[in-house]
Amino acid sequence: MDAICFVLGEKTSSLRVRKISDLIYGAPVGKPVSTRCYVAMTYEDDDGRILKFMRLVAGASAEYRIDGATVSHLQYTEALESINIFIRAKNFLVFQGAVENIAMKNPKECTLLFEEISRSGELKAEYETLKAEMMRAEQDTQLNYHRKRDIAAKRRAAKMEKEEAEKYQKLKDSVAEKQSRYYLMKLFSNDRESKRIFGEMNGKHGEQSRIATKCSEVEEVLKERRKVYSKVTREVNKLEQQIYEMESEITREKPSFIKVKENVRHSERKLESFHKAFEAARKNAERQQEVIRQFEVQLKEANEQRDAFEAQLMQESESQGLQLDSEQLAQYNSLKGEVVRQCASIQQELDVLAREQQMDQELLDNDKRCNGEFCQKIKQKESELEALKKRLEKLVDTIRNTENEIEEQRSSLRSTEDEVRTAKTRLEQVIVEVEDVNRQLNDANVDSSENSRIVKKQELVENLKRISTGTVYGRVVDLCQPAHKRYQLAVTKILGKYMNAIVVDTEKTAKECIQYMKEQRIESETFLPVDYIDVKPLNEKLRELREPRNVKLIFDVIQFEPPQIRRVVQFACGNSLVCESVEDARNLAFSGAERHRAVALDGTVFEKSGIISGGAGDLKAKAKRWDEKAVAHLRSRKSALIEEQKELHRIRRKEPDISLMQNSVKQLETRMKYMLTDKENTETRLLKNLESDLMQLKAETEKYGPRIQEIENRMASRRSNILQNQSRMNQVADHVFADFCKSIGVLNIRYARIPFCL
Numbered sequence: 001m002d003a004i005c006f007v008l009g010e011k012t013s014s015l016r017v018r019k020i021s022d023l024i025y026g027a028p029v030g031k032p033v034s035t036r037c038y039v040a041m042t043y044e045d046d047d048g049r050i051l052k053f054m055r056l057v058a059g060a061s062a063e064y065r066i067d068g069a070t071v072s073h074l075q076y077t078e079a080l081e082s083i084n085i086f087i088r089a090k091n092f093l094v095f096q097g098a099v100e101n102i103a104m105k106n107p108k109e110c111t112l113l114f115e116e117i118s119r120s121g122e123l124k125a126e127y128e129t130l131k132a133e134m135m136r137a138e139q140d141t142q143l144n145y146h147r148k149r150d151i152a153a154k155r156r157a158a159k160m161e162k163e164e165a166e167k168y169q170k171l172k173d174s175v176a177e178k179q180s181r182y183y184l185m186k187l188f189s190n191d192r193e194s195k196r197i198f199g200e201m202n203g204k205h206g207e208q209s210r211i212a213t214k215c216s217e218v219e220e221v222l223k224e225r226r227k228v229y230s231k232v233t234r235e236v237n238k239l240e241q242q243i244y245e246m247e248s249e250i251t252r253e254k255p256s257f258i259k260v261k262e263n264v265r266h267s268e269r270k271l272e273s274f275h276k277a278f279e280a281a282r283k284n285a286e287r288q289q290e291v292i293r294q295f296e297v298q299l300k301e302a303n304e305q306r307d308a309f310e311a312q313l314m315q316e317s318e319s320q321g322l323q324l325d326s327e328q329l330a331q332y333n334s335l336k337g338e339v340v341r342q343c344a345s346i347q348q349e350l351d352v353l354a355r356e357q358q359m360d361q362e363l364l365d366n367d368k369r370c371n372g373e374f375c376q377k378i379k380q381k382e383s384e385l386e387a388l389k390k391r392l393e394k395l396v397d398t399i400r401n402t403e404n405e406i407e408e409q410r411s412s413l414r415s416t417e418d419e420v421r422t423a424k425t426r427l428e429q430v431i432v433e434v435e436d437v438n439r440q441l442n443d444a445n446v447d448s449s450e451n452s453r454i455v456k457k458q459e460l461v462e463n464l465k466r467i468s469t470g471t472v473y474g475r476v477v478d479l480c481q482p483a484h485k486r487y488q489l490a491v492t493k494i495l496g497k498y499m500n501a502i503v504v505d506t507e508k509t510a511k512e513c514i515q516y517m518k519e520q521r522i523e524s525e526t527f528l529p530v531d532y533i534d535v536k537p538l539n540e541k542l543r544e545l546r547e548p549r550n551v552k553l554i555f556d557v558i559q560f561e562p563p564q565i566r567r568v569v570q571f572a573c574g575n576s577l578v579c580e581s582v583e584d585a586r587n588l589a590f591s592g593a594e595r596h597r598a599v600a601l602d603g604t605v606f607e608k609s610g611i612i613s614g615g616a617g618d619l620k621a622k623a624k625r626w627d628e629k630a631v632a633h634l635r636s637r638k639s640a641l642i643e644e645q646k647e648l649h650r651i652r653r654k655e656p657d658i659s660l661m662q663n664s665v666k667q668l669e670t671r672m673k674y675m676l677t678d679k680e681n682t683e684t685r686l687l688k689n690l691e692s693d694l695m696q697l698k699a700e701t702e703k704y705g706p707r708i709q710e711i712e713n714r715m716a717s718r719r720s721n722i723l724q725n726q727s728r729m730n731q732v733a734d735h736v737f738a739d740f741c742k743s744i745g746v747l748n749i750r751y752a753r754i755p756f757c758l
Contacts, residue, residue, distance in 0.1 A: 007039040007055045009064075009077055009087050021060055035059065043083060053080070154609045161613050276376075331740060339736045343729045350725045357718050364711045371704040374697055381694040388690060392682050399675050406668045413661045416654055423651040430645050437638045460522060461502060467516055470509030473565055476501050476528070480560045480569060487557045489603035490578045493613075494554045498572040501526040503565050530564060533571045542575060542596070548584035551577055554599065586612075 002015050012020050024032045038056040054065040064076035105113060115121040465472045473479055477499050482491045502525055504510045510527040538555060545551050554576040560569050576597045579585040585598035589606035599605045604614045
């Protein structure tokens with residue numbers, strides 16, 4: 001494969017060697033068998049002619065031979081191509097992986113491959129050249145066609161303009177004749193009207209005298225009414241001052257009232273607490289009486305039970321045969337006296353302990369009662385303190401709200417003062433502006449009634465704005481304005497048929513509007529979609545022209561709003577130029593090396609094609625649209641100024657409210673001052689006094705706790721002593737009666753069932 005590729009002229013890079021000398025056997029391992037080698041190929045065509053191709057390796061270079069003659073690589077390749085062997089097209093030898101590469105090519109790569117195989121790519125430059133010539137020829141043909149069509153259109157336009165000029169001249173002559181008749185008729189009518197007006201004027205003089213007399217009477221009545229009004233105003237001001245003084249007095253006395261009210265509330269709470277204490281004491285007394293009564297009943301029952309028990313014991317003793325004789329009874333009484341004598345000191349000590357116990361019990365009861373009263377007072381003081389703190393919090397909230405209200409009213413007062421001050425200044429300016437607008441309207445001297453056709457067209461634009469989903473900007477004449485009145489005729493002439501065209505944002509919006517007009521059967525209109533029209537760029541060099549003087553692009557002398565319609569204005573105006581005179585426009589249009597479309601200030605247009613058009617009378621009639629637009633703007637301005645004047649008068653009438661707002665702010669400030677005083681008194685005096693009283697009461701309560709505990713401990717100790725003394729007395733009695741109990745056969749004299757016992 002390498003040998004065939006080699007003899008067919010393949011590049012060394014397509015063979016499996018790094019350099020051509022490696023093709024010699026043994027060269028890749030450094031042991032070439034020779035310094036030269038070759039591959040020969042014999043080709044026989046259909047006619048039997050034989051060609052012998054040979055490619056040799058000599059050192060680091062290759063030689064090419066055809067039929068033994070040495071040739072160049074190019075000649076060798078051309079000889080192979082003559083027998084349809086195209087090595088560069090790779091259509092003769094297919095290397096490993098080439099089929100896969102071809103199968104994976106995209107359509108564009110396959111196309112390039114086909115062009116390479118078919119050698120059509122070699123003709124690309126010639127094809128491109130011929131195609132460019134064809135395009136130029138088509139453009140020239142199209143341009144010539146358009147020129148021919150434009151020339152025909154200009155001829156038709158020139159013919160129509162000629163007919164219009166002749167018609168205009170006839171109409172002009174007719175108008176001149178009719179105007180003369182009109183002015184004669186007007187003179188006659190004015191003469192007759194002046195005579196009538198003089199007659200009416202004489203009658204008006206008499207009526208004026210009567211009105212003047214009546215006016216004097218009305219002025220006298222007005223003076224009287226003004227005096228009454230002044231008197232009533234003074235009385236109202238006086239009453240307002242009295243009201244303000246009374247409110248101030250109320251505000252000053254309010255803290256005292258609050259203080260008295262708080263004292264009354266405090267006294268009521270104290271009275272209520274006293275009532276509760278009295279009721280508690282009464283109930284306690286009733287409970288004590290009930291306890292005493294119960295104790296008396298229990299004592300009575302105990303006495304009855306004791307008597308019954310003693311009687312029962314007597315009976316049992318008699319039944320048991322325990323009957324003391326006189327000697328035993330005497331001994332019993334003697335022993336009993338001995339017990340009393342021996343226990344006398346113990347009994348005295350018991351009596352002392354009982355009295356001390358009774359005194360401590362009374363002291364304990366008194367301390368507990370006092371402690372309960374102090375606890376009740378603490379609860380009352382805590383309740384009062386809580387109420388006072390709530391009142392203080394409420395007072396702080398009221399102060400905060402009042403501060404906010406004062407700030408709001410001050411802000412409102414400042415705003416109203418600024419508003420009234422601004423309204424006064426603006427009112428003077430508006431009055432001057434209204435007078436200026438009226439003067440301009442009088443100078444315009446136009447008919448006040450608008451043309452019904454213009455009104456209908458304006459209504460159509462408003463309806464289109466309402467029903468359209470896109471943006472309808474309006475008519476060109478309403479969206480544009482000449483920069484100066486001197487350019488009105490020139491701008492009117494250049495805009496021409498587009499002057500009344502309706503400007504929309506898109507072609508879709510234009511189609512919607514046309515469909516609506518068809519449905520409503522409205523006459524046709526011209527629409528200019530901003531995104532659809534073909535706009536040629538402005539020639540910036542034309543702005544640099546210095547001759548003739550004051551020449552300008554017509555686009556530059558038109559003011560338009562909004563900016564989105566710039567393309568429309570540029571489309572309608574093109575690169576037209578406006579000049580001061582007809583001669584300047586003619587020279588600019590035809591005299592230079594390059595022709596321009598030029599228009600003079602009187603509306604005469606010089607086209608590039610040589611057509612000249614004018615029509616000053618018709619242009620003046622169309623140019624009145626700019627004046628009507630200005631007058632409409634003045635009327636709109638006047639209406640807006642009158643509405644603004646009414647609004648300013650309404651604002652100015654707020655001036656009396658300023659004094660009321662000032663009084664309201666003063667009242668709030670006075671109320672604020674007294675509330676701050678009340679807050680300070682509450683914090684520094686009432687609250688601190690109440691907290692001091694509460695601390696004293698708690699201190700007193702803390703004293704009673706240890707005292708009560710001490711008394712209870714002392715009574716408990718004394719109770720133990722009493723029990724010990726009673727035990728000692730019982731021991732003495734048991735010791736004294738021990739022999740006696742043995743003699744009568746009882747265990748203990750204190751538990752013996754005898755009629756007489758201790």
